[in-house]
Amino acid sequence: MTRFYTSIxxxxxxISCKTNVQVPLVEKESATTTAKEIKTGADQVLxxxxxxxxxxxxxxxxxxxxxxxxxxxxxxxxxxLALELSLKKVFSPEHGFRGKADAGEKVVNGMDVHTxxxxxxxxxxxxxxxxxxxKGIDIILFxxxxxxxxxxxxxxxxxxxxxxxxxxxxxxxxxDRPNPNAHYIDGPVLEDPYHSFIGMHPVPIVxxxxxxxxxxxxxxxxxxxxxxxxxLQVIALKNYTHQxxxxxxxxxxxxxxxxxxxxxxxxxxxFEGTGLSCGRGTAMQFQTFGAPNLDEKLYPFRFTPLPNxxxxxxxxxxxxxxxxxxxxxxxxxxxxxxxxxxxYKNSNEKKHFFNPFFIKLAGTASLxxxxxxxxxAEDIKKTWQPGLEKFKKIRLKYLLYD
Numbered sequence: 195m196t197r198f199y200t201s202i203x204x205x206x207x208x209i210s211c212k213t214n215v216q217v218p219l220v221e222k223e224s225a226t227t228t229a230k231e232i233k234t235g236a237d238q239v240l241x242x243x244x245x246x247x248x249x250x251x252x253x254x255x256x257x258x259x260x261x262x263x264x265x266x267x268x269x270x271x272x273x274x275l276a277l278e279l280s281l282k283k284v285f286s287p288e289h290g291f292r293g294k295a296d297a298g299e300k301v302v303n304g305m306d307v308h309t310x311x312x313x314x315x316x317x318x319x320x321x322x323x324x325x326x327x328x329k330g331i332d333i334i335l336f337x338x339x340x341x342x343x344x345x346x347x348x349x350x351x352x353x354x355x356x357x358x359x360x361x362x363x364x365x366x367x368x369x370d371r372p373n374p375n376a377h378y379i380d381g382p383v384l385e386d387p388y389h390s391f392i393g394m395h396p397v398p399i400v401x402x403x404x405x406x407x408x409x410x411x412x413x414x415x416x417x418x419x420x421x422x423x424x425x426l427q428v429i430a431l432k433n434y435t436h437q438x439x440x441x442x443x444x445x446x447x448x449x450x451x452x453x454x455x456x457x458x459x460x461x462x463x464x465f466e467g468t469g470l471s472c473g474r475g476t477a478m479q480f481q482t483f484g485a486p487n488l489d490e491k492l493y494p495f496r497f498t499p500l501p502n503x504x505x506x507x508x509x510x511x512x513x514x515x516x517x518x519x520x521x522x523x524x525x526x527x528x529x530x531x532x533x534x535x536x537x538y539k540n541s542n543e544k545k546h547f548f549n550p551f552f553i554k555l556a557g558t559a560s561l562x563x564x565x566x567x568x569x570x571a572e573d574i575k576k577t578w579q580p581g582l583e584k585f586k587k588i589r590l591k592y593l594l595y596d
Contacts, residue, residue: 232438235369235406235429236261236270236337242429245367246279249332252323254285254316254355258339258371258446267443270337270369271309281311282331287338287351288317288447317347321391322354328362336368339446340405342375343460344384345392345555346447349408353394356412356424365425370406370594372431372440374456378402379589380529381460383581384557393557398582399529400460402436403589410592428594435596448504449479456480458520461530467552470537471515475499475508483533484517486510492540495519531571538565 235242239261253259253271260267274281284291284306291306291313304313314320314327328334336355338348352368359366381399395417403411406428413423434440445451450459459480465472473482476497484493493516499508518533541547544566553559564574 230433232372232434232440233432234262234371235431236371238429238432239273242335242367242369243277243279245427246274246333246335249280250330251279251281251333251335252283252285252328252331253281253335253337254287254351255335255337256287256291256339257444258442259337260443262443270335271306271311274335275309283312283314283327285314285316285323285327285334285355288347316351316354321351323358325362328358328364331362331364334359334364334366336366336405336409337371338405339371339442339444340373340408341446341450341456341459342373342400342402342404343463344381344395344397344399344401344557345463346459347391349405350391350394352405352409353412353417356409356426357418357422360418360422360424363425365427366409368406368409368426368428370404370428370431372434372438373402373404373436374440374442374453375400375460376402376404376436376438378527379582379586380575380578382556382558382561382578383585388553388557388559390554392554396585398578398585399557401585401589403592404431404594406430407589407592407594410594411589414592415588430594437596449474451477451479452481454481454521454523457526458523461526461533462520464531464534464552464555465537467549467555468534468537468547469509469543469549470517471497471499471509473497473499474505475502475511477502478519478521479504481521482517482519483537484515486513486515487542488516488537489540490516493517531574535565535571 251274255271259270261270261273271281271284306313316323334355336352340346340348356366379398379400379402383398384393384396409426409428412418413426418424441453450456462472462480462483465483470483470485473479476499478497482495482497484495484497495517496514498512498514499510500512501508538544538547548562552562556562560577561574
């Protein structure tokens with residue numbers, strides 16, 4: 195056993211030298227945010243390598259699937275291959291393995307040019323691995339950076355991977371990562387009639403759990419089809435609490451470019467269900483909102499969406515939008531719905547303000563009805579409280595961290 199771990203340590207040193215990759219940080223500050231540095235599940239290589247030895251491995255991965263090195267980051271896929279483990283295929287979520295696809299864009303299967311591994315998309319019509327996809331696989335490694343928001347689809351991908359694995363009696367190993375929005379819980383709880391890929395479970399919009407904790411909840415609450423339970427193991431974070439601030443080393447998806455966007459995302463994503471832009475097609479995605487028809491006296495900030503990475507056909511492309519610049523807005527510890535209420539109040543197209551996507555995002559029809567009836571923000575939030583209190587009691591059963 196000593197010889198085994200010695201050989202691993204030597205291999206890790208070789209990886210550090212050979213495959214170390216400098217990855218541009220989202221923030222200039224160090225990712226060290228507590229007295230002791232947060233260690234992700236992926237960073238704890240010696241904790242999970244024995245579970246992968248002599249196994250045929252599939253991994254669910256994207257650009258956020260990183261191991262920290264002293265001078266940068268190495269992708270977990272590169273590390274597994276350098277250790278000569280039997281990595282057979284990569285499953286990719288929304289935005290693809292290399293993370294360049296638009297939100298909602300179809301991602302096709304293919305082969306990764308850097309590694310030669312087959313890539314199987316878990317987005318579009320093929321959200322769940324098939325029996326054939328999993329043929330010959332002994333274990334599934336799941337490592338994606340979540341942002342702790344119900345309509346961020348990586349938790350839906352997690353659900354389908356766990357369900358497919360349970361059906362084929364394949365264990366799933368989740369490498370946990372910090373949730374940058376874990377410091378609060380807020381929003382309406384999803385109601386049964388409004389299940390979709392952007393909301394599969396009865397949880398609030400911001401649920402205050404890491405993806406590893408969420409996986410435990412999926413299992414424990416029997417949310418998988420036919421009450422199945424997955425053979426699940428989580429490599430927990432070290433030196434982490436739900437209140438730990440955490441700067442993501444890379445953007446988790448193309449339109450969340452920095453910490454400010456990640457923090458504003460739960461509040462501004464509501465505008466995806468309206469005629470307003472939330473900055474796609476600019477360099478300020480989810481840090482602004484606006485539309486051509488808003489009153490520029492009330493909304494003095496101007497921006498013009500144009501095609502860019504992650505937004506090939508942005509809403510209001512080429513049109514000057516009037517809105518608000520939120521790049522310097524204070525850090526949020528709750529969902530701000532005042533921006534949404536004010537935009538509706540000041541819209542001159544109220545009959546066409548909402549589109550059908552809004553109710554899917556909200557997970558309830560009540561929010562749109564309340565806005566149209568002129569409810570104040572505090573009165574709307576009061577109606578969320580019974581569902582939030584019930585959820586918090588369920589959540590407690592699955593927490594790994596304070």
